């Protein structure tokens with residue numbers, strides 16, 4: 001299987017339109033690598049799947065030749081798998097409306113938010129046929145003869161934005177995915193939203209070629225200390241990398257490679273000469289970039 005990082009930034013991208021933090025200024029000046037919003041593509045046997053559809057999906061598919069249409073308007077994109085109902089992971093669904101239809105793999109909790117919260121699925125259905133395949137954590141599902149996935153239920157760590165749709169404790173509000181290629185035996189785990197490291201996530205990393213994991217924040221309070229906001233990473237459902245009990249020490253070395261994705265523009269690891277970036281690299285963890293490709 002081929003896993004292509006389409007977007008390695010968190011919501012807002014890097015730089016973010018309304019932000020003049022050190023990182024965003026560096027990205028605008030070309031001194032730090034710009035990034036689009038979080039998504040990967042997974043391919044096996046010429047069949048392509050997106051995990052999350054970001055607001056940058058059009059630009060991302062243009063940058064990925066494997067996803068270009070072939071005859072007329074036939075697209076190699078077969079389905080979109082969702083990790084949750086966040087705007088930066090689902091707004092792109094609306095941008096796929098010109099196609100013959102969209103197949104979406106989503107947990108019932110995510111589907112409910114996309115219907116009765118943001119309404120993205122309800123809107124998309126007015127433009128093209130939409131097929132929703134329910135995702136059940138822990139159950140292996142075949143996407144093709146070669147490629148399978150197993151979803152991993154993850155804690156959300158925050159109150160839902162659409163409280164009328166469900167509560168923070170509902171299962172399946174956030175999942176990660178372990179993809180396995182039956183012909184090569186290779187596996188890759190994708191978990192862009194990790195509020196806490198649970199045993200099921202570590203189990204999924206067992207024997208995996210790579211873990212692409214939540215690199216949203218280096219320090220839990222970095223938005224506050226940089227004067228960019230009032231929420232901590234924990235408030236937003238992301239376990240920060242740094243410190244005892246941080247994501248870095250809990251996931252480093254669990255898979256053959258660990259790659260940070262979903263990097264927020266406030267994260268100092270985006271600055272190439274920062275001590276935080278050096279600390280991540282010393283832990284043997286890579287900083288993901290757009291277009292990074294992993295074969296497994």
Ligand SMILES: [Zn+2]
Nearest residue numbers: 019021024265
């Ligand atoms: Zn910024």
